[in-house]
Amino acid sequence: MSEDIFTTLEELQQQSPEAVLDRLIETLTEQKNYHRLFDALLMKKKQALGVELLQPTSFDPVPEEQKKEFEHAYIDAARKVGSLFLDEKLYSDAWLYFQTIQEPELVAEALNKINPRTIPEGKVEELIQVCVYEGANPEKGFEIMLQVNGICNTITVFDQMNAQLKPESRQKVARLLVDQLYSDLVQSLQYQVQQKVPMAPPTENLRELMAGRDWMFEGGAYHIDVSHLNSVVRFARLLNDDDPSLAKVIELCEYGSQLDEQFQYPGEAPFEDFYPAHQHFFKALTGEDSDRNLGIAYFEKKLEQEPDDEDKQMIAYVLIDLLTRVDQNERAIELAETYLSQFEDPNTFSFTDLCRKTDHLDVLQRVARGKGDLVTFAGALLDAQSQTQAQES
Structure with a gap:
């Protein structure tokens, strides 16, 4: 510095x-x-307030009656400096300021405009860090990843x-993974079909690619990492x-159900019957009444036949989740109780x-009374x- x-x-x-x-x-x-x-902007405010300057960001020396005014200046300075860092595409630095003043939206919006294909190699880990681990824009971070x-x-x-992400972020990342795996699997099957049936018309539909082609699975063949398939489902x-991607998930379950038994890892x-059970679950969510009733009956039978109390609770949890999602709240509350x-x-x-959420506070009162829980x-x-x-009223 000069x-x-x-x-x-x-x-x-x-x-x-002031000069x-x-x-x-x-x-x-x-x-x-x-x-x-940022320090200098707050020094200027402290000078105007008549407060010592050598701890520019500290609230301690500020008299109580001036703290509110200094807080407004602090927020304005953070907003200004954060915006300057955003202009320079220094997202981690910008996030430091906007997160502090609880205004995450500008950083999230700026990160959302990034094209993962054009990120310089040296910037990748920094962006994943600020997006995913610091929480600035998790779905964009997972897209980059x-x-x-x-x-x-x-x-x-x-x-x-x-578990640390907000529900909407979890849903977006799950959809991202479903769409990617589905696309990769379609591409892999499409290549195999073209190798064996060169004149077959191309299709981007997984079910159509599998139809009438049991030979695809002969000899324990598979076309995508089966552990990835299991996780994504x-x-x-x-x-x-x-979610429109649920239709793809059902097709992924149909594919998984045709894999050799050694690749159908139990959940x-x-x-436990991983792909057939998930198929019942997703069809119950998205299908007609017959699919819904069949899916609910499938899990009810599992609950009825399960001898282990801990596993009964796990089955009940899944069944209650399914029932509430298809508006069968009365049965869900009965099982939950x-x-x-x-x-x-x-x-x-x-x-x-x-x-x-299901307007059954009478049930909650009954359970609380039984537990001796006066507060609830x-x-x-x-x-x-x-x-x-x-x-x-």
């Missing part, structure tokens, strides 16, 4: 403190030294992190009921939330009263 600027600041000090700080801000802006610019690092790495990281249970109850009334985990299942009983009692009053 010695001239130090001399200039000394000379401006004879003029006024020194204005020149400091101008110089730091020209140098794109934005982290120190999928494009650059491949589906194996993406599945592993998503498996580790999906499992992730697909995160998708919304009306946890009630998905029998098997899961003790569960209160916000990341998996909450009996209280289920009762509240009182809350359910009064919330039910408020709902009744609101409906009557």
Whole structure:
């Protein structure tokens, strides 16, 4: 840094403190030294408030009656500096400021415009870090990860992190993985068909590619990493009921069901028969009444026949999830009261939330009374009263 600027600041000090700080801000802006610019902007505010300047970002020296005014200046400075970093495409630095003032939207929007195919190699890990691990835009981070690092790495990281993500982010990433795996599998089968039946018309539909071609699976053949297939089908249970990618998931289940038995890895109850069980689940969500009834009956039979209490709870959890998603709340509440009334985990299942969301606070009162839980009983009692009053008014 030139010695001239130090001399200039000394000379401006004879003029006024404001002149020194204005020149400091101008110089730091020209140098794109934005982290120190943040300090300088807050120094200027502290100078105006008559507060010592050598701890520019600290609230401690600020008198109580001036803290609100300083807080507004802090937010404005963070917003300004964060925007300057965004202009330079320094997303991690920008996120530091916008996250601090709880304004994540601008960074998320800027990250959303990135084309994963054009990211310089040296920027990939930085973008994944800020998007996924720091939470600026998880779905974009997983899109970058999928494009650059491949589906194996993406599945592993998503498996580790999906409980930490918001539901909408989980759904977007699950859809991303379903679409990618489906596309990869179609491409692989299309190549095999063209090798054996050169005149066959091309199709992008997995079911059409498999139709009448059992020879594809002879000798334990497979056409995609079967562990990836297993994971992606499992992730697909995160998708919304009306998600168009569910049709692809059903086809992936049909493909998986034709694989050699050694490649049909069993899941946890009630998905021991992994692909057929998932097929029942997804068809119940998306199909006609007959598919819905068949799917529900499939899981009800598993619940009835399961001797292990812990597995019964797992089956009940899946069945309750399915029932609530197809608007059969009465049956869902009945099962929940029998098997899961003790569960209160916000990341998996909450009996209280289920009762509240399905307007069954009377059931929650009954269970709370049985457990001797006065607090939950009182809350359910009064919330039910408020709902009744609101409906009557």
